[in-house]
Amino acid sequence: MFALTFLGTSASVPSAERNHPGLLVEAGSHRILVDCGEGTQRQLLRAGAGFRRLDRLLLTHGHFDHVLGIPGLFSTLRLRRSSEVMTIHGSPGTLDVIVRMLAGLWGEGKAPIPIEFASLTEGSVIDAGEFAVGCFPVRHRKTDSFGFCFESKARRHLRPDRVDALGVRTDLCAASCARQVGELCGRQNGRC
Numbered sequence: 001m002f003a004l005t006f007l008g009t010s011a012s013v014p015s016a017e018r019n020h021p022g023l024l025v026e027a028g029s030h031r032i033l034v035d036c037g038e039g040t041q042r043q044l045l046r047a048g049a050g051f052r053r054l055d056r057l058l059l060t061h062g063h064f065d066h067v068l069g070i071p072g073l074f075s076t077l078r079l080r081r082s083s084e085v086m087t088i089h090g091s092p093g094t095l096d097v098i099v100r101m102l103a104g105l106w107g108e109g110k111a112p113i114p115i116e117f118a119s120l121t122e123g124s125v126i127d128a129g130e131f132a133v134g135c136f137p138v139r140h141r142k143t144d145s146f147g148f149c150f151e152s153k154a155r156r157h158l159r160p161d162r163v164d165a166l167g168v169r170t171d172l173c174a175a176s177c178a179r180q181v182g183e184l185c186g187r188q189n190g191r192c
């Protein structure tokens with residue numbers, strides 16, 4: 001269901017082979033960028049992913065190696081005359097870094113493309129119907145960092161009688177099913 005493109009897997013210093021952090025998650029017609037380290041836009045091109053339908057940016061935290069690619073990417077999107085609103089999800093501390101960075105480059109309250117800020121709190125981030133994204137706090141130095149979980153929703157409910165007939169342990173089935181419907185994201189609307 002999800003296609004992952006690892007755009008960058010280095011830490012604070014890149015190497016010749018590994019870019020600053022960035023991950024593209026594609027689910028159906030949705031494309032979500034997780035973190036945007038320096039050079040991410042070039043990595044998108046190298047991966048053949050391009051810039052179309054890129055309207056969500058999830059930020060784990062505000063350390064520079066995760067966010068310095070944003071100004072360059074936004075400048076490119078402006079040159080491409082993108083009119084899509086880019087929604088940036090991050091913790092309050094992370095968003096503060098982004099707001100100040102954009103203000104330093106383009107002036108207070110300005111950016112080269114339309115943007116919206118969405119402050120993260122633990123739980124649901126995106127519910128796109130066929131999949132959902134949740135977030136949870138993680139410890140990373142002195143930041144208010146978040147991790148993200150991408151969950152595809154079960155298309156069919158398992159029937160216990162058929163599962164029993166196959167000799168499958170139903171306790172394992174229940175755990176698997178709960179995970180599919182997004183237990184981590186606070187939704188438990190599935191049933192086995």
Ligand SMILES: [Zn+2]
Pocket residue numbers: 061063140
């Ligand atoms: Zn960091």
